[in-house]
Amino acid sequence: xxxxxxxxVDIERLxxxxxxxxxQPDPRSTARVRAVVLDAAAAPVAEPAxxxxxxxxxxxxxxxxxxxxxxxxxxxxxxxxxxxWDDPLEAMPEALAVASPEALAVASPEALAVASPEALAVASPExxxxxxxLQVRAEFTGRxxxxxxxxxxxxxxxxxxxxxxxRGFAALLAAGLLLGGAVAVSAAPPDSPLYxxxxxxxxxxxxAAASERAEARVAALHERIKEARGAxxxxxxxxxxxxxxxxxxxxxxxxxxxxxxxAVLASLYAALGLQLEAxxxxxxxxxxxxxxxxxxxxxxxxxxxxxxxxxxxxxxAGTPGxxxxx
Amino acid sequence: MDAETIDRLVxxxxxxNREAFGQIFDEYHQPIYRFVVSRVxxxxxxxxxxxxxxxxxxxxxxxxxxxxxxxxxxxxxxARNAVIDHVRTxxxxxxxxxxxxxxxxxxxxxxxAALRQDLDAVGRALGTLTDEQREVIELRFFGxxxxxxxxxxxxxxxxxxxxxxxxxxxxLRRALGMQLSELPMGxxxxxxxxxxxxxxxxxxxxxxxxx
Numbered sequence: 314x315x316x317x318x319x320x321x322v323d324i325e326r327l328x329x330x331x332x333x334x335x336x337q338p339d340p341r342s343t344a345r346v347r348a349v350v351l352d353a354a355a356a357p358v359a360e361p362a363x364x365x366x367x368x369x370x371x372x373x374x375x376x377x378x379x380x381x382x383x384x385x386x387x388x389x390x391x392x393x394x395x396x397x398w399d400d401p402l403e404a405m406p407e408a409l410a411v412a413s414p415e416a417l418a419v420a421s422p423e424a425l426a427v428a429s430p431e432a433l434a435v436a437s438p439e440x441x442x443x444x445x446x447l448q449v450r451a452e453f454t455g456r457x458x459x460x461x462x463x464x465x466x467x468x469x470x471x472x473x474x475x476x477x478x479x480r481g482f483a484a485l486l487a488a489g490l491l492l493g494g495a496v497a498v499s500a501a502p503p504d505s506p507l508y509x510x511x512x513x514x515x516x517x518x519x520x521a522a523a524s525e526r527a528e529a530r531v532a533a534l535h536e537r538i539k540e541a542r543g544a545x546x547x548x549x550x551x552x553x554x555x556x557x558x559x560x561x562x563x564x565x566x567x568x569x570x571x572x573x574x575x576a577v578l579a580s581l582y583a584a585l586g587l588q589l590e591a592x593x594x595x596x597x598x599x600x601x602x603x604x605x606x607x608x609x610x611x612x613x614x615x616x617x618x619x620x621x622x623x624x625x626x627x628x629x630a631g632t633p634g635x636x637x638x639x
Numbered sequence: 640m641d642a643e644t645i646d647r648l649v650x651x652x653x654x655x656n657r658e659a660f661g662q663i664f665d666e667y668h669q670p671i672y673r674f675v676v677s678r679v680x681x682x683x684x685x686x687x688x689x690x691x692x693x694x695x696x697x698x699x700x701x702x703x704x705x706x707x708x709x710x711x712x713x714x715x716x717x718a719r720n721a722v723i724d725h726v727r728t729x730x731x732x733x734x735x736x737x738x739x740x741x742x743x744x745x746x747x748x749x750x751x752a753a754l755r756q757d758l759d760a761v762g763r764a765l766g767t768l769t770d771e772q773r774e775v776i777e778l779r780f781f782g783x784x785x786x787x788x789x790x791x792x793x794x795x796x797x798x799x800x801x802x803x804x805x806x807x808x809x810x811l812r813r814a815l816g817m818q819l820s821e822l823p824m825g826x827x828x829x830x831x832x833x834x835x836x837x838x839x840x841x842x843x844x845x846x847x848x849x850x
Contacts, residue, residue, distance in 0.1 A: 328761065328776065328780040328781075328811075329780060331758050331761045332673050334758055336673040338668065338669060338673075342686045347661070347665075347668070349690055350690065351657055351661050354652075354657045354661070586809070590806060593769050593772065611799065611802060612796065612802070615799070615802035615805070616798065618805075
């Protein structure tokens with residue numbers, strides 16, 4: 314066990330001590346909550362849903378009562394069940410219009426039945442799939458489509474378009490080289506049409522010697538992260554995605570070229586650690602449509618770290634916490 | 640309690656067995672509460688939310704089918720959604736550092752003060768994490784979830800969870816300013832969760848890419 318591992322163990326002990334000292338439930342409130350929950354468990358709604366479904370009105374009333382039970386004290390009322398519609402998730406389309414996808418994912422079919430198309434449009438497909446019977450889901454999807462809230466996605470362009478793109482790209486590359494536009498290309502930002510050209514040139518001009526090439530690879534990886542961070546600061550999701558796409562490709566190339574060279578792997582390992590932290594910062598920026606790109610970059614970076622560790626370099630990943638099982 | 644027992648209790652609870660649900664409550668109440676109170680800060684809110692979460696779980700239980708999804712992950716997903724809704728409607732929640740402080744038993748005044756300082760430092764360090772890093776720490780260490788369950792709760796890949804945890808621990812180590820030579824290794828002293836662990840001055844958080 315090296316020093317970092319011992320540090321990790323100490324941090325885990327600190328976290329567990331913190332939970333024991335600061336996050337412990339009060340036994341009296343635990344007993345009270347338990348009694349309330351088990352009272353609810355004794356209610357008819359806890360019966361299996363396999364039996365014939367009661368009429369919708371009755372089901373909604375039951376659910377309403379049950380949820381009221383849970384929300385009572387939050388609203389400063391007695392937690393006893395009440396027999397009126399007081400749950401916005403059940404009764405108010407307006408509330409659902411601003412409800413989170415997470416909230417919709419656990420909302421009942423009755424609640425979704427009164428949801429606005431706008432709310433349904435932002436609900437996650439997984440949530441709807443879990444929450445709704447097939448027939449009802451189809452109806453809701455239809456409502457959303459009729460409201461034209463789901464953008465119509467054009468079918469992918471035929472292969473011919475790809476050829477034209479490639480031809481255009483080649484022409485652009487040739488023109489750039491012929492006209493001495495290398496300077497402009499070398500400064501192309503990630504959302505520029507010249508960015509791919511720039512990356513290509515960078516790859517072509519990498520040093521041949523292994524150690525120098527590895528250093529250049531690491532520098533290029535840093536550069537991609539800096540570009541992504543700059544784009545994230547400017548809330549430019551397209552540029553973030555482009556820079557991180559290039560980053561992922563570079564990570565793969567760097568790992569492949571590193572082979573089993575300990576010095577190169579150690580250098581790459583250290584660089585990846587810093588870059589993953591920087592990616593976390595970028596992730597926290599929440600740049601709209603770049604979320605998936607950041608996530609993929611984090612995933613690939615972490616996989617590369619794991620791969621280097623598998624090759625016997627770097628340190629093992631942090632030890633997991635305790636769990637009820639496994 | 641092992642996964643098989645949990646699955647059996649869930650099946651019995653789905654069949655209407657109140658006591659089975661009681662055992663599920665006993666198993667998960669503390670982890671859920673810890674996760675919730677860590678998120679919302681105020682113990683009274685956390686108690687109410689925990690109650691709400693179990694009532695919601697009871698309501699949704701007939702729709703739960705294992706299909707490879709760990710029950711803990713499913714339950715914590717409900718908890719996470721409830722917390723998100725709560726935080727959205729109530730912005731004045733307390734920060735981590737102002738959570739309830741319960742007296743530490745069996746420790747003398749000096750040791751208690753030292754422990755309090757350490758724990759305050761942990762609270763502040765947790766505040767330096769990104770939302771996702773902090774959530775992983777809360778699910779794994781406060782909620783006691785496995786990586787797979789945490790992945791289910793957060794709707795992410797298991798590898799992503801491990802990566803987030805790896806980086807969160809590294810950030811905590813740096814934020815706590817844990818100087819390697821200052822860390823005496825040994826078993827915790829009685830009454831203290833962490834013994835005489837020395838936490839240095841929190842290190843400044845530099846730009847990771849700058850030398």
